Structures are given as C-alpha cells and as structure tokens.
Amino acid sequence: MTAANKNDLVPIQATVTSVFYRKPRPGEPPFVEEGDHIEEGTTVCLLEVMKCFNSVSAGVKGKVEQILVESGDLVEKGDTLMLIRPE
Amino acid sequence: MKKRKVLVANRGEIAVRIIKACQDLDIETVLVASEADTESMAAKLADEVVCIGPPHVTLSYLDLAKIIDAALQTGADAIHPGYGFLAENPELPAACEKNDIVFIGPRSETMQQLGDKISARSLAEKNDIPMTDGSKGLRSFKDVEAEVQKIGSLPVVFKAAAGGGGRGMRIVTEQGNLKDAFDIASNEALQVFGDATLFVERYVQNARHVEVQVIGDNFGNLIHLGQRDCSAQRRYQKIIEEAPPPNLPDDLRNKMLDAAVELTSSVGYNNAGTVEFLVDKDRNEFYFMEVNSRIQVEHPVTEEITGVDLVKEQIQVAFGAPLSLNQEDIDFQGHAIECRITAEDARDSFMPSPGDITYFALPGGKNVRIDTHCHQGCTISPYYDPLLAKLITTGNTRADALANMETALAEFKIEGIETNISFLQFLVKQLEFAAGDIQVNWIEHTILPNFVELLK
Numbered sequence: 001m002t003a004a005n006k007n008d009l010v011p012i013q014a015t016v017t018s019v020f021y022r023k024p025r026p027g028e029p030p031f032v033e034e035g036d037h038i039e040e041g042t043t044v045c046l047l048e049v050m051k052c053f054n055s056v057s058a059g060v061k062g063k064v065e066q067i068l069v070e071s072g073d074l075v076e077k078g079d080t081l082m083l084i085r086p087e
Numbered sequence: 088m089k090k091r092k093v094l095v096a097n098r099g100e101i102a103v104r105i106i107k108a109c110q111d112l113d114i115e116t117v118l119v120a121s122e123a124d125t126e127s128m129a130a131k132l133a134d135e136v137v138c139i140g141p142p143h144v145t146l147s148y149l150d151l152a153k154i155i156d157a158a159l160q161t162g163a164d165a166i167h168p169g170y171g172f173l174a175e176n177p178e179l180p181a182a183c184e185k186n187d188i189v190f191i192g193p194r195s196e197t198m199q200q201l202g203d204k205i206s207a208r209s210l211a212e213k214n215d216i217p218m219t220d221g222s223k224g225l226r227s228f229k230d231v232e233a234e235v236q237k238i239g240s241l242p243v244v245f246k247a248a249a250g251g252g253g254r255g256m257r258i259v260t261e262q263g264n265l266k267d268a269f270d271i272a273s274n275e276a277l278q279v280f281g282d283a284t285l286f287v288e289r290y291v292q293n294a295r296h297v298e299v300q301v302i303g304d305n306f307g308n309l310i311h312l313g314q315r316d317c318s319a320q321r322r323y324q325k326i327i328e329e330a331p332p333p334n335l336p337d338d339l340r341n342k343m344l345d346a347a348v349e350l351t352s353s354v355g356y357n358n359a360g361t362v363e364f365l366v367d368k369d370r371n372e373f374y375f376m377e378v379n380s381r382i383q384v385e386h387p388v389t390e391e392i393t394g395v396d397l398v399k400e401q402i403q404v405a406f407g408a409p410l411s412l413n414q415e416d417i418d419f420q421g422h423a424i425e426c427r428i429t430a431e432d433a434r435d436s437f438m439p440s441p442g443d444i445t446y447f448a449l450p451g452g453k454n455v456r457i458d459t460h461c462h463q464g465c466t467i468s469p470y471y472d473p474l475l476a477k478l479i480t481t482g483n484t485r486a487d488a489l490a491n492m493e494t495a496l497a498e499f500k501i502e503g504i505e506t507n508i509s510f511l512q513f514l515v516k517q518l519e520f521a522a523g524d525i526q527v528n529w530i531e532h533t534i535l536p537n538f539v540e541l542l543k
Binding site: 016017018019048049050051052072074077 | 142143430431438439440441442469470471472473
C-alpha cells in the first residue's frame, strides 16, 4: 500500500540514465497505453543502458494516466516516465 | 610525399589506441563520431572528425554507408575498424575493396569464411584441428538422440548454428531433460537468430579459454605471437586476460600454436587475428572454437610480453609492407595481466552506471599500462559498452605481475559513477586465481556467490 492519497498520481521514474522503449522489440505493440489498467507487476517499459535491457514494472496497481516520454528518448536517472492513478 | 590518412571507425579506448599508433607512424587520422562522441578524447586527438549521426549505434557506428562516405569525403586511404561494431562484418572490407580503400584487417572473403560457424568448422576439420565431438546441424529430436548416443555420455551442450554470445545455448546433464532443452534452445535460436538449427556437442565441464594471436601480411607470411588465457569470464564476457597462460603443458601449448598458424595460413590470412580454443583440463586436450578476424580487446598483454606493437604492425601490413618480424624474432619476456575496468556497479549485480566522472586518478609505475578514453570531467554515455579502461600490469613472473595488479587496482580511483574495481580486487586476491588454476565457470559458480555473500 502506498502512502499516497488515492487522488494523487504516482510517478514511475527512471532508475538509471538510459534509453526508454515502450515496446519489447520493434514491430510489436507497446507494453502499455494511456488509459490501460495495470497491476503492480505489469511491465510498462524497457530501459536500455550500455547494451543491457532492464524491464520496469509498474510497482503500483492503477490506471496509466500519462506517458511522458517518447520511445527511443534518452532519460536521466530520476526522470518521470509515466504517471499512474492508483486504484 | 602526401601523408597517408586512416579513418578510425570506432570509439572509446580502441579509437584512442589506433589514433596514437597512427601518430607514431606519421599517418593522419579521421575519426567518425556519433553526436554523443564529438567531444571524446579520440575526437580531440584525431586530425579530423566527421559526425556520422545520432548516438544510437544503428544510426552511426553500424551505418556502413555513412562510414564509407566519410572516408571518401575526407580522402582517407584506409579504414581501421577496431573491435565490435562493423569490425567482423565482411560487408565493410567488401565496400572498401569496391571503393579502393585499404581495409586494416583480412579480406572480406577470408572474414566470411572464418565468421560462419559451419565453414570455420569444416576448415578446421580439413586442417586436422581437434574439435569437441559433435554434430552437424540438427533439426529433429530423432537426430539429437542419435548424436548424443554417438557422443557417448552426458553432459552435452546445444548451440545455435547461427548463434553467439550464449544465446540459444543449453547444457544438459540428465537424459530426462534432453527433449525440453532441445525444444527451448531451438525456439530461442529461432527467436533470436531466425534459424532454429542447433548443434549438439560434448560439454567440457572443466574448461579454460586459451587463444593464439597471429598476424599475417599480403605476401603469405604469417607468425604467431603466443597465447593468452581468458578463463576469467562472466556471462561469456572476459574480465581478466593474461599472457602467457599459466600452467599450460608444453606439448599442448606447441600443438595449439601450430594449429592456429596452420588454420590461418591455409586461408592466406593477412592481418591480425585470434584463434580461440577450449582446453579440457581433465583430458589435457584442446579444441578449436572460432577465429576472431580483428584486433582484440586483450591485445595489450601480448604486446607487453613480446614488445610488438600489434596495432602499428596491422596498419603497416595493410598498407602493403611485409611483416617486420620473423617467427624467430618473437621473444617472450615476463608476464602481463589485464583487468577490464567497467562502469558496472559491483555492489548492485553489475548494473551499468553511466554518468559524469568527477574524479579520475590513475595508478602509475613502470609496470603499469592503462589504455583508456576517460578523464576527469568526461561523461560516460548510456549508449555504448561499459568499458572505461584496460589496466595492464607486468612483471618478471606471474606473481610479480599479479602483485603489481593488486597495487594498481587499489590506486585506481574513479568517482561520480560506479565501477567493478572492488570486484576485480576481490578476484585477484583469490587463492585459485593466484595459483593459475581456474576454469571458465569459476567466476559465476564460485566467486560471484562468495562476493555477494561478502557484501551482506
């Protein structure tokens, strides 16, 4: 259970400076779209750093409110990638 | 006379290494750099820099057309590919041949022949070079059962015919798991390489990785420069390399050198290359694995014990000079060890750690060599591999070189990003390592669990 208020949006942040990918590989559908309802363990994106791919799980059950970065963008450690409305 | 000009199609420490070799030879340099690398150490050292596109490797360092264009635009006489990226893609030497550019490496045809697993194996077979008992390409489980019967005993290993880097590989120790392992491995091979064909081979449980450095010229001369031991690996990535290999019986050593020279001579190999072998410690035998047709990361340990500058030599032979040395001129002195210093957090499962280097203090002394592109204030990009520096120490004996390595690792200070230095320090202190008695699974099976335990 997160400490956040039900109405607060929970950010999913980059744990490392890396390249953000929304799809498991080119040509496949994205892991999640805005409006999707997701579980804590749902994989929401990949972060590629130095040829190493790390899958990121939501960490919170809720609805994907907003995806803030484009696939293929460089993200810095701590950047907010998505906002989740907890459910 | 107009100076010669070499285009360096790489980045990082090897780009710096090649540019310095060119400077020593009074050759001008052009560096191709991605947008992330225009301020790199190599870019500062090169005479000219051509930006070839965005940071992502497919849009820059792997874009063959852009590299050939850059060479033509700048009037470069030759291209040095370094290692990785396009270094073993036969299309690069082919494009050079077409555009009248010297390629600093073997001919495209040679590269193709050695790069393909099936043709490389058949070449080794023709030259009577030992290989692990194993099959040709397998498609059905019926074939597998027949082959495993022929091999005689478990464990066996499945490998993807089109594969590399451990993908599509499965080791089987129990008969009951054979079918599952075959299915999983062929499926993975199909997913990753688009070809489900597998090999099955006897799995060597107690194996060392020993390789032979060779170099040839355009006149059919070819020599070896001894061996390197690269058994200290994690996930098929070498971590520590050394020359000469410790405790390698003389008969085995000589047979491997002969095999490597025979194999590469048989195709008229005409630049620097490495023949990789597996040594079965239990049976005292060696088996051919593959040929790497490029300069390797670990080439400095060979340079340190032979006094030969391999990068200079490969540039000169590519420009048509005969080898500057005969086999009898190669003299092996002392011992050299190389540690790969990487931006991987030893305390957090080797998580890559890009960022800014805020403090960078190098070890020193007469027995220390460092090949690096890093300096205080430089940024380590998330787009490329985590190699920061190669730390090489030498000594009259292996024990001396190892003692020098312990001191040098303790002196090497990098701040701002996380590194693997603490793990390397732990590794070189191990008794088995000091005894020169390790095998390729040693780090993953023994050392990593102990290291993780120590961190708790």
